[in-house]
Amino acid sequence: MEDNKLVKFYRVDSGKAGPRVLLTAGVHGDEYEPMLAAMQLVNEVPGLLKSGSVTIVPLTNETAYVNGIRYGEDGLDLARICPGKSDGTITERVASEISALIKESDYFIDMHTGGPAFEIYPLAGYVLHPSPEILEKQQEMALAFNLPLVWGTDYRPDGRTLSVARDANIPAIYLEFGGGTGFRMQVVNAYKTGFMRLLNYLNMLNGPAGSDSFVDKYWIEDHRQDSGYLQGKMPSPVDGIFVAEVKIGDKIKAGELFGKVVESFSGKQIDMYADIDGLVFLLRAMVKVKPGDALGGILPIGSLNERVIYE
Ligand SMILES: [Zn+2]
Structure with missing residues:
Protein backbone atom coordinates (compact mmCIF):
# COMPACT_ATOMS: atom_id res chain seq x y z
CA MET A 1 0.00 0.00 0.00
CA GLU A 2 1.27 3.42 -1.04
CA ASP A 3 0.27 6.18 1.37
CA ASN A 4 2.16 9.35 0.61
CA LYS A 5 -0.45 10.19 -2.02
CA LEU A 6 -4.10 11.20 -1.98
CA VAL A 7 -5.10 8.10 -3.93
CA LYS A 8 -4.14 5.01 -1.94
CA PHE A 9 -3.78 1.80 -3.85
CA TYR A 10 -2.80 -1.82 -3.39
CA ARG A 11 -0.71 -3.60 -5.98
CA VAL A 12 -0.69 -7.35 -6.38
CA ASP A 13 2.26 -8.36 -8.54
CA SER A 14 2.67 -11.93 -9.78
CA GLY A 15 6.35 -11.28 -10.46
CA LYS A 16 5.81 -12.54 -14.03
CA ALA A 17 5.33 -10.55 -17.21
CA GLY A 18 1.75 -9.84 -18.17
CA PRO A 19 -0.96 -7.19 -18.30
CA ARG A 20 -1.15 -4.40 -15.73
CA VAL A 21 -4.79 -4.15 -14.69
CA LEU A 22 -6.23 -1.20 -12.75
CA LEU A 23 -9.50 -1.52 -10.79
CA THR A 24 -11.09 1.50 -9.12
CA ALA A 25 -13.99 2.03 -6.71
CA GLY A 26 -15.22 5.14 -4.94
CA VAL A 27 -14.77 7.66 -7.75
CA HIS A 28 -18.12 8.70 -6.31
CA GLY A 29 -18.01 8.74 -2.50
CA ASP A 30 -21.51 7.35 -1.93
CA GLU A 31 -21.29 4.15 -4.00
CA TYR A 32 -20.38 1.55 -1.40
CA GLU A 33 -20.68 -1.93 -2.90
CA PRO A 34 -17.75 -1.38 -5.31
CA MET A 35 -15.58 -0.29 -2.35
CA LEU A 36 -16.30 -3.50 -0.50
CA ALA A 37 -15.72 -5.59 -3.64
CA ALA A 38 -12.37 -3.85 -4.11
CA MET A 39 -11.32 -4.39 -0.48
CA GLN A 40 -12.21 -8.07 -0.66
CA LEU A 41 -10.34 -8.48 -3.94
CA VAL A 42 -7.23 -7.01 -2.31
CA ASN A 43 -7.24 -10.12 -0.11
CA GLU A 44 -8.42 -12.61 -2.71
CA VAL A 45 -6.36 -11.82 -5.81
CA PRO A 46 -2.93 -12.69 -4.31
CA GLY A 47 -2.31 -16.40 -4.74
CA LEU A 48 -4.59 -16.59 -7.78
CA LEU A 49 -2.48 -14.42 -10.05
CA LYS A 50 -0.09 -16.21 -12.40
CA SER A 51 0.99 -13.29 -14.59
CA GLY A 52 0.92 -9.52 -14.69
CA SER A 53 -0.20 -7.22 -11.90
CA VAL A 54 -3.44 -5.91 -10.46
CA THR A 55 -3.67 -2.44 -8.90
CA ILE A 56 -6.74 -1.87 -6.76
CA VAL A 57 -8.01 1.51 -5.54
CA PRO A 58 -10.86 0.85 -3.08
CA LEU A 59 -11.58 4.51 -2.22
CA THR A 60 -10.59 6.80 -5.05
CA ASN A 61 -12.18 10.03 -3.83
CA GLU A 62 -11.60 9.90 -0.09
CA THR A 63 -13.07 13.29 0.90
CA ALA A 64 -16.29 12.39 -0.94
CA TYR A 65 -16.44 9.10 0.96
CA VAL A 66 -15.72 10.75 4.32
CA ASN A 67 -18.69 13.07 3.77
CA GLY A 68 -20.86 10.26 2.41
CA ILE A 69 -21.58 12.10 -0.83
CA ARG A 70 -20.88 11.89 -4.55
CA TYR A 71 -18.63 14.96 -4.70
CA GLY A 72 -15.29 15.79 -3.09
CA GLU A 73 -15.14 18.38 -0.30
CA ASP A 74 -14.47 21.07 -2.92
CA GLY A 75 -17.85 20.29 -4.49
CA LEU A 76 -16.35 18.75 -7.65
CA ASP A 77 -17.46 15.53 -9.35
CA LEU A 78 -14.30 13.49 -9.94
CA ALA A 79 -15.98 11.85 -12.94
CA ARG A 80 -16.29 15.22 -14.71
CA ILE A 81 -12.89 16.86 -14.14
CA CYS A 82 -10.35 14.24 -15.23
CA PRO A 83 -7.44 14.48 -15.95
CA GLY A 84 -7.43 17.13 -13.20
CA LYS A 85 -4.46 19.24 -12.07
CA SER A 86 -1.53 18.28 -9.86
CA ASP A 87 -1.64 21.73 -8.20
CA GLY A 88 -5.43 22.11 -8.12
CA THR A 89 -8.14 21.61 -5.49
CA SER A 96 -4.49 13.96 -11.61
CA GLU A 97 -3.27 11.00 -9.54
CA ILE A 98 -5.91 8.58 -10.78
CA SER A 99 -5.25 9.68 -14.36
CA ALA A 100 -1.56 8.87 -13.90
CA LEU A 101 -2.49 5.39 -12.63
CA ILE A 102 -4.80 4.88 -15.62
CA LYS A 103 -2.07 5.88 -18.08
CA GLU A 104 0.40 3.39 -16.61
CA SER A 105 -2.08 0.49 -16.87
CA ASP A 106 -2.90 -1.82 -19.80
CA TYR A 107 -6.55 -2.42 -18.85
CA PHE A 108 -8.82 -0.30 -16.68
CA ILE A 109 -12.10 -1.11 -14.89
CA ASP A 110 -14.07 1.55 -12.98
CA MET A 111 -16.85 0.30 -10.66
CA HIS A 112 -19.93 2.36 -9.85
CA THR A 113 -23.52 2.10 -8.63
CA GLY A 114 -26.47 4.44 -9.08
CA GLY A 115 -25.63 6.10 -5.74
CA PRO A 116 -28.50 7.14 -3.47
CA ALA A 117 -30.34 8.86 -6.32
CA PHE A 118 -30.70 6.03 -8.87
CA GLU A 119 -31.05 2.33 -9.26
CA ILE A 120 -29.32 0.87 -12.33
CA TYR A 121 -29.68 -2.46 -14.11
CA PRO A 122 -26.41 -4.46 -13.99
CA LEU A 123 -24.27 -3.31 -16.90
CA ALA A 124 -20.77 -3.18 -18.26
CA GLY A 125 -20.23 -0.06 -20.36
CA TYR A 126 -17.56 1.31 -22.65
CA VAL A 127 -17.08 4.17 -25.07
CA LEU A 128 -17.35 3.49 -28.80
CA HIS A 129 -13.64 4.10 -29.26
CA PRO A 130 -12.54 5.43 -32.68
CA SER A 131 -9.80 2.78 -32.79
CA PRO A 132 -11.28 -0.57 -33.89
CA GLU A 133 -8.58 -2.48 -31.96
CA ILE A 134 -9.32 -0.69 -28.68
CA LEU A 135 -13.06 -0.96 -29.26
CA GLU A 136 -12.80 -4.71 -29.80
CA LYS A 137 -10.84 -5.17 -26.58
CA GLN A 138 -13.39 -3.12 -24.68
CA GLN A 139 -16.25 -5.18 -26.12
CA GLU A 140 -14.48 -8.37 -25.06
CA MET A 141 -13.81 -7.01 -21.55
CA ALA A 142 -17.45 -5.98 -21.13
CA LEU A 143 -18.73 -9.34 -22.37
CA ALA A 144 -16.23 -11.22 -20.18
CA PHE A 145 -17.55 -9.44 -17.10
CA ASN A 146 -20.82 -11.32 -17.62
CA LEU A 147 -23.40 -8.77 -16.49
CA PRO A 148 -26.79 -8.95 -18.28
CA LEU A 149 -26.41 -5.63 -20.12
CA VAL A 150 -23.50 -4.49 -22.29
CA TRP A 151 -23.65 -0.88 -23.41
CA GLY A 152 -21.39 1.05 -25.73
CA THR A 153 -21.93 4.80 -25.87
CA ASP A 154 -20.73 8.08 -27.39
CA TYR A 155 -16.95 8.30 -27.00
CA ARG A 156 -16.76 12.10 -27.03
CA PRO A 157 -17.61 13.30 -23.49
CA ASP A 158 -14.52 14.47 -21.59
CA GLY A 159 -13.70 14.67 -17.90
CA ARG A 160 -14.32 10.99 -17.15
CA THR A 161 -11.87 8.37 -15.99
CA LEU A 162 -12.82 6.57 -19.20
CA SER A 163 -11.96 9.59 -21.32
CA VAL A 164 -8.44 9.57 -19.84
CA ALA A 165 -8.19 5.90 -20.84
CA ARG A 166 -9.68 6.71 -24.27
CA ASP A 167 -7.08 9.41 -24.95
CA ALA A 168 -4.26 7.10 -23.83
CA ASN A 169 -5.59 4.20 -25.96
CA ILE A 170 -6.04 1.99 -22.91
CA PRO A 171 -8.96 -0.43 -23.11
CA ALA A 172 -11.42 0.43 -20.34
CA ILE A 173 -14.89 -0.42 -19.10
CA TYR A 174 -17.11 0.87 -16.33
CA LEU A 175 -19.69 -1.00 -14.31
CA GLU A 176 -23.05 0.05 -12.94
CA PHE A 177 -25.38 -2.00 -10.74
CA GLY A 178 -27.80 -1.15 -7.96
CA GLY A 179 -27.99 2.05 -5.98
CA GLY A 180 -30.68 3.58 -3.80
CA THR A 181 -30.72 3.12 -0.05
CA GLY A 182 -29.36 0.04 1.71
CA PHE A 183 -26.48 -2.24 0.86
CA ARG A 184 -26.72 -4.97 -1.80
CA MET A 185 -24.32 -7.85 -1.37
CA GLN A 186 -25.33 -9.16 -4.82
CA VAL A 187 -23.56 -6.15 -6.35
CA VAL A 188 -20.35 -6.97 -4.45
CA ASN A 189 -20.56 -10.60 -5.55
CA ALA A 190 -21.34 -9.82 -9.18
CA TYR A 191 -18.43 -7.36 -9.41
CA LYS A 192 -15.98 -9.75 -7.77
CA THR A 193 -17.03 -12.68 -9.94
CA GLY A 194 -16.95 -10.51 -13.03
CA PHE A 195 -13.49 -9.23 -12.23
CA MET A 196 -12.15 -12.77 -11.81
CA ARG A 197 -13.71 -13.67 -15.17
CA LEU A 198 -11.98 -10.68 -16.71
CA LEU A 199 -8.60 -11.72 -15.27
CA ASN A 200 -9.27 -15.20 -16.61
CA TYR A 201 -10.05 -13.75 -20.06
CA LEU A 202 -6.68 -11.94 -19.85
CA ASN A 203 -5.04 -15.29 -19.00
CA MET A 204 -3.76 -13.97 -15.67
CA LEU A 205 -5.23 -16.56 -13.26
CA ASN A 206 -4.12 -19.90 -11.90
CA GLY A 207 -6.95 -22.31 -12.62
CA PRO A 208 -10.50 -21.54 -13.78
CA ALA A 209 -12.50 -18.59 -12.49
CA GLY A 210 -15.50 -20.41 -11.09
CA SER A 211 -18.45 -21.28 -13.29
CA ASP A 212 -18.14 -21.19 -17.06
CA SER A 213 -21.79 -20.36 -17.62
CA PHE A 214 -22.56 -17.09 -19.33
CA VAL A 215 -25.72 -15.11 -18.63
CA ASP A 216 -27.91 -14.04 -21.52
CA LYS A 217 -27.18 -10.44 -22.36
CA TYR A 218 -28.66 -7.46 -24.05
CA TRP A 219 -26.00 -5.62 -26.04
CA ILE A 220 -26.49 -2.10 -27.32
CA GLU A 221 -24.09 0.24 -29.07
CA ASP A 222 -25.44 3.77 -29.31
CA HIS A 223 -23.27 6.23 -31.24
CA ARG A 224 -25.63 9.18 -30.77
CA GLN A 225 -24.36 12.23 -28.93
CA ASP A 226 -24.31 11.94 -25.11
CA SER A 227 -25.97 8.52 -25.31
CA GLY A 228 -24.31 7.50 -22.05
CA TYR A 229 -25.25 10.60 -20.08
CA LEU A 230 -27.52 9.21 -17.35
CA GLN A 231 -28.32 12.46 -15.59
CA GLY A 232 -29.97 13.82 -18.75
CA LYS A 233 -32.58 11.08 -19.15
CA MET A 234 -36.34 11.73 -18.70
CA PRO A 235 -36.10 15.08 -16.88
CA SER A 236 -38.74 15.89 -14.27
CA PRO A 237 -40.96 18.72 -15.50
CA VAL A 238 -41.55 20.11 -12.00
CA ASP A 239 -40.42 20.12 -8.38
CA GLY A 240 -42.21 17.36 -6.53
CA ILE A 241 -42.56 13.76 -5.45
CA PHE A 242 -41.72 10.99 -7.92
CA VAL A 243 -43.86 7.86 -7.83
CA ALA A 244 -42.46 5.14 -10.11
CA GLU A 245 -44.90 2.82 -11.88
CA VAL A 246 -42.16 0.50 -13.18
CA LYS A 247 -39.34 -1.53 -11.66
CA ILE A 248 -35.76 -1.80 -12.76
CA GLY A 249 -35.46 -4.48 -15.47
CA ASP A 250 -39.10 -4.14 -16.62
CA LYS A 251 -39.84 -4.18 -20.33
CA ILE A 252 -41.99 -1.22 -21.30
CA LYS A 253 -43.67 -0.02 -24.49
CA ALA A 254 -43.88 3.53 -25.82
CA GLY A 255 -46.94 5.26 -24.38
CA GLU A 256 -47.10 3.15 -21.22
CA LEU A 257 -47.05 4.87 -17.84
CA PHE A 258 -43.51 5.12 -16.42
CA GLY A 259 -44.36 7.08 -13.29
CA LYS A 260 -45.83 10.31 -12.06
CA VAL A 261 -44.57 13.45 -10.44
CA VAL A 262 -46.84 15.05 -7.85
CA GLU A 263 -46.01 18.73 -7.95
CA SER A 264 -44.97 20.35 -4.67
CA PHE A 265 -47.70 22.42 -2.97
CA SER A 266 -50.21 22.32 -5.85
CA GLY A 267 -50.54 18.53 -5.69
CA LYS A 268 -50.99 18.50 -9.45
CA GLN A 269 -50.11 15.09 -10.86
CA ILE A 270 -48.06 14.85 -14.05
CA ASP A 271 -47.96 11.44 -15.70
CA MET A 272 -44.69 10.42 -17.35
CA TYR A 273 -44.93 8.00 -20.27
CA ALA A 274 -42.32 5.86 -21.95
CA ASP A 275 -41.20 7.50 -25.20
CA ILE A 276 -39.72 4.31 -26.65
CA ASP A 277 -40.04 0.53 -26.30
CA GLY A 278 -37.31 -1.02 -24.22
CA LEU A 279 -35.75 -2.04 -20.93
CA VAL A 280 -36.06 0.09 -17.80
CA PHE A 281 -32.35 0.25 -16.97
CA LEU A 282 -32.32 3.43 -14.87
CA LEU A 283 -34.83 4.46 -12.24
CA ARG A 284 -34.89 7.36 -9.84
CA ALA A 285 -34.60 6.01 -6.28
CA MET A 286 -34.64 9.34 -4.44
CA VAL A 287 -38.27 10.36 -4.22
CA LYS A 288 -37.97 14.16 -4.07
CA VAL A 289 -37.18 15.67 -7.45
CA LYS A 290 -36.31 19.11 -8.78
CA PRO A 291 -37.12 20.28 -12.30
CA GLY A 292 -34.68 18.61 -14.69
CA ASP A 293 -33.77 15.70 -12.40
CA ALA A 294 -33.61 12.42 -14.32
CA LEU A 295 -36.54 10.13 -13.47
CA GLY A 296 -35.33 7.09 -15.34
CA GLY A 297 -34.10 5.68 -18.58
CA ILE A 298 -35.23 3.16 -21.18
CA LEU A 299 -32.82 1.34 -23.47
CA PRO A 300 -34.03 0.18 -26.88
CA ILE A 301 -32.86 -3.42 -26.56
CA GLY A 302 -32.95 -6.01 -29.31
CA SER A 303 -32.99 -9.76 -28.88
CA LEU A 304 -30.89 -11.44 -26.22
CA ASN A 305 -27.26 -12.09 -27.18
CA GLU A 306 -27.53 -9.97 -30.31
CA ARG A 307 -25.84 -6.61 -30.71
CA VAL A 308 -28.07 -3.67 -31.66
CA ILE A 309 -26.38 -0.58 -33.13
CA TYR A 310 -27.80 2.96 -33.24
CA GLU A 311 -25.91 5.42 -35.44
ZN1 LIG B 1 -20.68 6.66 -9.88
Whole structure:
Protein backbone atom coordinates (compact mmCIF):
# COMPACT_ATOMS: atom_id res chain seq x y z
CA MET A 1 0.00 0.00 0.00
CA GLU A 2 1.27 3.42 -1.04
CA ASP A 3 0.27 6.18 1.37
CA ASN A 4 2.16 9.35 0.61
CA LYS A 5 -0.45 10.19 -2.02
CA LEU A 6 -4.10 11.20 -1.98
CA VAL A 7 -5.10 8.10 -3.93
CA LYS A 8 -4.14 5.01 -1.94
CA PHE A 9 -3.78 1.80 -3.85
CA TYR A 10 -2.80 -1.82 -3.39
CA ARG A 11 -0.71 -3.60 -5.98
CA VAL A 12 -0.69 -7.35 -6.38
CA ASP A 13 2.26 -8.36 -8.54
CA SER A 14 2.67 -11.93 -9.78
CA GLY A 15 6.35 -11.28 -10.46
CA LYS A 16 5.81 -12.54 -14.03
CA ALA A 17 5.33 -10.55 -17.21
CA GLY A 18 1.75 -9.84 -18.17
CA PRO A 19 -0.96 -7.19 -18.30
CA ARG A 20 -1.15 -4.40 -15.73
CA VAL A 21 -4.79 -4.15 -14.69
CA LEU A 22 -6.23 -1.20 -12.75
CA LEU A 23 -9.50 -1.52 -10.79
CA THR A 24 -11.09 1.50 -9.12
CA ALA A 25 -13.99 2.03 -6.71
CA GLY A 26 -15.22 5.14 -4.94
CA VAL A 27 -14.77 7.66 -7.75
CA HIS A 28 -18.12 8.70 -6.31
CA GLY A 29 -18.01 8.74 -2.50
CA ASP A 30 -21.51 7.35 -1.93
CA GLU A 31 -21.29 4.15 -4.00
CA TYR A 32 -20.38 1.55 -1.40
CA GLU A 33 -20.68 -1.93 -2.90
CA PRO A 34 -17.75 -1.38 -5.31
CA MET A 35 -15.58 -0.29 -2.35
CA LEU A 36 -16.30 -3.50 -0.50
CA ALA A 37 -15.72 -5.59 -3.64
CA ALA A 38 -12.37 -3.85 -4.11
CA MET A 39 -11.32 -4.39 -0.48
CA GLN A 40 -12.21 -8.07 -0.66
CA LEU A 41 -10.34 -8.48 -3.94
CA VAL A 42 -7.23 -7.01 -2.31
CA ASN A 43 -7.24 -10.12 -0.11
CA GLU A 44 -8.42 -12.61 -2.71
CA VAL A 45 -6.36 -11.82 -5.81
CA PRO A 46 -2.93 -12.69 -4.31
CA GLY A 47 -2.31 -16.40 -4.74
CA LEU A 48 -4.59 -16.59 -7.78
CA LEU A 49 -2.48 -14.42 -10.05
CA LYS A 50 -0.09 -16.21 -12.40
CA SER A 51 0.99 -13.29 -14.59
CA GLY A 52 0.92 -9.52 -14.69
CA SER A 53 -0.20 -7.22 -11.90
CA VAL A 54 -3.44 -5.91 -10.46
CA THR A 55 -3.67 -2.44 -8.90
CA ILE A 56 -6.74 -1.87 -6.76
CA VAL A 57 -8.01 1.51 -5.54
CA PRO A 58 -10.86 0.85 -3.08
CA LEU A 59 -11.58 4.51 -2.22
CA THR A 60 -10.59 6.80 -5.05
CA ASN A 61 -12.18 10.03 -3.83
CA GLU A 62 -11.60 9.90 -0.09
CA THR A 63 -13.07 13.29 0.90
CA ALA A 64 -16.29 12.39 -0.94
CA TYR A 65 -16.44 9.10 0.96
CA VAL A 66 -15.72 10.75 4.32
CA ASN A 67 -18.69 13.07 3.77
CA GLY A 68 -20.86 10.26 2.41
CA ILE A 69 -21.58 12.10 -0.83
CA ARG A 70 -20.88 11.89 -4.55
CA TYR A 71 -18.63 14.96 -4.70
CA GLY A 72 -15.29 15.79 -3.09
CA GLU A 73 -15.14 18.38 -0.30
CA ASP A 74 -14.47 21.07 -2.92
CA GLY A 75 -17.85 20.29 -4.49
CA LEU A 76 -16.35 18.75 -7.65
CA ASP A 77 -17.46 15.53 -9.35
CA LEU A 78 -14.30 13.49 -9.94
CA ALA A 79 -15.98 11.85 -12.94
CA ARG A 80 -16.29 15.22 -14.71
CA ILE A 81 -12.89 16.86 -14.14
CA CYS A 82 -10.35 14.24 -15.23
CA PRO A 83 -7.44 14.48 -15.95
CA GLY A 84 -7.43 17.13 -13.20
CA LYS A 85 -4.46 19.24 -12.07
CA SER A 86 -1.53 18.28 -9.86
CA ASP A 87 -1.64 21.73 -8.20
CA GLY A 88 -5.43 22.11 -8.12
CA THR A 89 -8.14 21.61 -5.49
CA ILE A 90 -8.40 18.31 -3.67
CA THR A 91 -10.61 16.57 -6.25
CA GLU A 92 -8.51 17.98 -9.10
CA ARG A 93 -5.40 16.50 -7.48
CA VAL A 94 -7.15 13.17 -7.00
CA ALA A 95 -8.11 13.32 -10.69
CA SER A 96 -4.49 13.96 -11.61
CA GLU A 97 -3.27 11.00 -9.54
CA ILE A 98 -5.91 8.58 -10.78
CA SER A 99 -5.25 9.68 -14.36
CA ALA A 100 -1.56 8.87 -13.90
CA LEU A 101 -2.49 5.39 -12.63
CA ILE A 102 -4.80 4.88 -15.62
CA LYS A 103 -2.07 5.88 -18.08
CA GLU A 104 0.40 3.39 -16.61
CA SER A 105 -2.08 0.49 -16.87
CA ASP A 106 -2.90 -1.82 -19.80
CA TYR A 107 -6.55 -2.42 -18.85
CA PHE A 108 -8.82 -0.30 -16.68
CA ILE A 109 -12.10 -1.11 -14.89
CA ASP A 110 -14.07 1.55 -12.98
CA MET A 111 -16.85 0.30 -10.66
CA HIS A 112 -19.93 2.36 -9.85
CA THR A 113 -23.52 2.10 -8.63
CA GLY A 114 -26.47 4.44 -9.08
CA GLY A 115 -25.63 6.10 -5.74
CA PRO A 116 -28.50 7.14 -3.47
CA ALA A 117 -30.34 8.86 -6.32
CA PHE A 118 -30.70 6.03 -8.87
CA GLU A 119 -31.05 2.33 -9.26
CA ILE A 120 -29.32 0.87 -12.33
CA TYR A 121 -29.68 -2.46 -14.11
CA PRO A 122 -26.41 -4.46 -13.99
CA LEU A 123 -24.27 -3.31 -16.90
CA ALA A 124 -20.77 -3.18 -18.26
CA GLY A 125 -20.23 -0.06 -20.36
CA TYR A 126 -17.56 1.31 -22.65
CA VAL A 127 -17.08 4.17 -25.07
CA LEU A 128 -17.35 3.49 -28.80
CA HIS A 129 -13.64 4.10 -29.26
CA PRO A 130 -12.54 5.43 -32.68
CA SER A 131 -9.80 2.78 -32.79
CA PRO A 132 -11.28 -0.57 -33.89
CA GLU A 133 -8.58 -2.48 -31.96
CA ILE A 134 -9.32 -0.69 -28.68
CA LEU A 135 -13.06 -0.96 -29.26
CA GLU A 136 -12.80 -4.71 -29.80
CA LYS A 137 -10.84 -5.17 -26.58
CA GLN A 138 -13.39 -3.12 -24.68
CA GLN A 139 -16.25 -5.18 -26.12
CA GLU A 140 -14.48 -8.37 -25.06
CA MET A 141 -13.81 -7.01 -21.55
CA ALA A 142 -17.45 -5.98 -21.13
CA LEU A 143 -18.73 -9.34 -22.37
CA ALA A 144 -16.23 -11.22 -20.18
CA PHE A 145 -17.55 -9.44 -17.10
CA ASN A 146 -20.82 -11.32 -17.62
CA LEU A 147 -23.40 -8.77 -16.49
CA PRO A 148 -26.79 -8.95 -18.28
CA LEU A 149 -26.41 -5.63 -20.12
CA VAL A 150 -23.50 -4.49 -22.29
CA TRP A 151 -23.65 -0.88 -23.41
CA GLY A 152 -21.39 1.05 -25.73
CA THR A 153 -21.93 4.80 -25.87
CA ASP A 154 -20.73 8.08 -27.39
CA TYR A 155 -16.95 8.30 -27.00
CA ARG A 156 -16.76 12.10 -27.03
CA PRO A 157 -17.61 13.30 -23.49
CA ASP A 158 -14.52 14.47 -21.59
CA GLY A 159 -13.70 14.67 -17.90
CA ARG A 160 -14.32 10.99 -17.15
CA THR A 161 -11.87 8.37 -15.99
CA LEU A 162 -12.82 6.57 -19.20
CA SER A 163 -11.96 9.59 -21.32
CA VAL A 164 -8.44 9.57 -19.84
CA ALA A 165 -8.19 5.90 -20.84
CA ARG A 166 -9.68 6.71 -24.27
CA ASP A 167 -7.08 9.41 -24.95
CA ALA A 168 -4.26 7.10 -23.83
CA ASN A 169 -5.59 4.20 -25.96
CA ILE A 170 -6.04 1.99 -22.91
CA PRO A 171 -8.96 -0.43 -23.11
CA ALA A 172 -11.42 0.43 -20.34
CA ILE A 173 -14.89 -0.42 -19.10
CA TYR A 174 -17.11 0.87 -16.33
CA LEU A 175 -19.69 -1.00 -14.31
CA GLU A 176 -23.05 0.05 -12.94
CA PHE A 177 -25.38 -2.00 -10.74
CA GLY A 178 -27.80 -1.15 -7.96
CA GLY A 179 -27.99 2.05 -5.98
CA GLY A 180 -30.68 3.58 -3.80
CA THR A 181 -30.72 3.12 -0.05
CA GLY A 182 -29.36 0.04 1.71
CA PHE A 183 -26.48 -2.24 0.86
CA ARG A 184 -26.72 -4.97 -1.80
CA MET A 185 -24.32 -7.85 -1.37
CA GLN A 186 -25.33 -9.16 -4.82
CA VAL A 187 -23.56 -6.15 -6.35
CA VAL A 188 -20.35 -6.97 -4.45
CA ASN A 189 -20.56 -10.60 -5.55
CA ALA A 190 -21.34 -9.82 -9.18
CA TYR A 191 -18.43 -7.36 -9.41
CA LYS A 192 -15.98 -9.75 -7.77
CA THR A 193 -17.03 -12.68 -9.94
CA GLY A 194 -16.95 -10.51 -13.03
CA PHE A 195 -13.49 -9.23 -12.23
CA MET A 196 -12.15 -12.77 -11.81
CA ARG A 197 -13.71 -13.67 -15.17
CA LEU A 198 -11.98 -10.68 -16.71
CA LEU A 199 -8.60 -11.72 -15.27
CA ASN A 200 -9.27 -15.20 -16.61
CA TYR A 201 -10.05 -13.75 -20.06
CA LEU A 202 -6.68 -11.94 -19.85
CA ASN A 203 -5.04 -15.29 -19.00
CA MET A 204 -3.76 -13.97 -15.67
CA LEU A 205 -5.23 -16.56 -13.26
CA ASN A 206 -4.12 -19.90 -11.90
CA GLY A 207 -6.95 -22.31 -12.62
CA PRO A 208 -10.50 -21.54 -13.78
CA ALA A 209 -12.50 -18.59 -12.49
CA GLY A 210 -15.50 -20.41 -11.09
CA SER A 211 -18.45 -21.28 -13.29
CA ASP A 212 -18.14 -21.19 -17.06
CA SER A 213 -21.79 -20.36 -17.62
CA PHE A 214 -22.56 -17.09 -19.33
CA VAL A 215 -25.72 -15.11 -18.63
CA ASP A 216 -27.91 -14.04 -21.52
CA LYS A 217 -27.18 -10.44 -22.36
CA TYR A 218 -28.66 -7.46 -24.05
CA TRP A 219 -26.00 -5.62 -26.04
CA ILE A 220 -26.49 -2.10 -27.32
CA GLU A 221 -24.09 0.24 -29.07
CA ASP A 222 -25.44 3.77 -29.31
CA HIS A 223 -23.27 6.23 -31.24
CA ARG A 224 -25.63 9.18 -30.77
CA GLN A 225 -24.36 12.23 -28.93
CA ASP A 226 -24.31 11.94 -25.11
CA SER A 227 -25.97 8.52 -25.31
CA GLY A 228 -24.31 7.50 -22.05
CA TYR A 229 -25.25 10.60 -20.08
CA LEU A 230 -27.52 9.21 -17.35
CA GLN A 231 -28.32 12.46 -15.59
CA GLY A 232 -29.97 13.82 -18.75
CA LYS A 233 -32.58 11.08 -19.15
CA MET A 234 -36.34 11.73 -18.70
CA PRO A 235 -36.10 15.08 -16.88
CA SER A 236 -38.74 15.89 -14.27
CA PRO A 237 -40.96 18.72 -15.50
CA VAL A 238 -41.55 20.11 -12.00
CA ASP A 239 -40.42 20.12 -8.38
CA GLY A 240 -42.21 17.36 -6.53
CA ILE A 241 -42.56 13.76 -5.45
CA PHE A 242 -41.72 10.99 -7.92
CA VAL A 243 -43.86 7.86 -7.83
CA ALA A 244 -42.46 5.14 -10.11
CA GLU A 245 -44.90 2.82 -11.88
CA VAL A 246 -42.16 0.50 -13.18
CA LYS A 247 -39.34 -1.53 -11.66
CA ILE A 248 -35.76 -1.80 -12.76
CA GLY A 249 -35.46 -4.48 -15.47
CA ASP A 250 -39.10 -4.14 -16.62
CA LYS A 251 -39.84 -4.18 -20.33
CA ILE A 252 -41.99 -1.22 -21.30
CA LYS A 253 -43.67 -0.02 -24.49
CA ALA A 254 -43.88 3.53 -25.82
CA GLY A 255 -46.94 5.26 -24.38
CA GLU A 256 -47.10 3.15 -21.22
CA LEU A 257 -47.05 4.87 -17.84
CA PHE A 258 -43.51 5.12 -16.42
CA GLY A 259 -44.36 7.08 -13.29
CA LYS A 260 -45.83 10.31 -12.06
CA VAL A 261 -44.57 13.45 -10.44
CA VAL A 262 -46.84 15.05 -7.85
CA GLU A 263 -46.01 18.73 -7.95
CA SER A 264 -44.97 20.35 -4.67
CA PHE A 265 -47.70 22.42 -2.97
CA SER A 266 -50.21 22.32 -5.85
CA GLY A 267 -50.54 18.53 -5.69
CA LYS A 268 -50.99 18.50 -9.45
CA GLN A 269 -50.11 15.09 -10.86
CA ILE A 270 -48.06 14.85 -14.05
CA ASP A 271 -47.96 11.44 -15.70
CA MET A 272 -44.69 10.42 -17.35
CA TYR A 273 -44.93 8.00 -20.27
CA ALA A 274 -42.32 5.86 -21.95
CA ASP A 275 -41.20 7.50 -25.20
CA ILE A 276 -39.72 4.31 -26.65
CA ASP A 277 -40.04 0.53 -26.30
CA GLY A 278 -37.31 -1.02 -24.22
CA LEU A 279 -35.75 -2.04 -20.93
CA VAL A 280 -36.06 0.09 -17.80
CA PHE A 281 -32.35 0.25 -16.97
CA LEU A 282 -32.32 3.43 -14.87
CA LEU A 283 -34.83 4.46 -12.24
CA ARG A 284 -34.89 7.36 -9.84
CA ALA A 285 -34.60 6.01 -6.28
CA MET A 286 -34.64 9.34 -4.44
CA VAL A 287 -38.27 10.36 -4.22
CA LYS A 288 -37.97 14.16 -4.07
CA VAL A 289 -37.18 15.67 -7.45
CA LYS A 290 -36.31 19.11 -8.78
CA PRO A 291 -37.12 20.28 -12.30
CA GLY A 292 -34.68 18.61 -14.69
CA ASP A 293 -33.77 15.70 -12.40
CA ALA A 294 -33.61 12.42 -14.32
CA LEU A 295 -36.54 10.13 -13.47
CA GLY A 296 -35.33 7.09 -15.34
CA GLY A 297 -34.10 5.68 -18.58
CA ILE A 298 -35.23 3.16 -21.18
CA LEU A 299 -32.82 1.34 -23.47
CA PRO A 300 -34.03 0.18 -26.88
CA ILE A 301 -32.86 -3.42 -26.56
CA GLY A 302 -32.95 -6.01 -29.31
CA SER A 303 -32.99 -9.76 -28.88
CA LEU A 304 -30.89 -11.44 -26.22
CA ASN A 305 -27.26 -12.09 -27.18
CA GLU A 306 -27.53 -9.97 -30.31
CA ARG A 307 -25.84 -6.61 -30.71
CA VAL A 308 -28.07 -3.67 -31.66
CA ILE A 309 -26.38 -0.58 -33.13
CA TYR A 310 -27.80 2.96 -33.24
CA GLU A 311 -25.91 5.42 -35.44
ZN1 LIG B 1 -20.68 6.66 -9.88
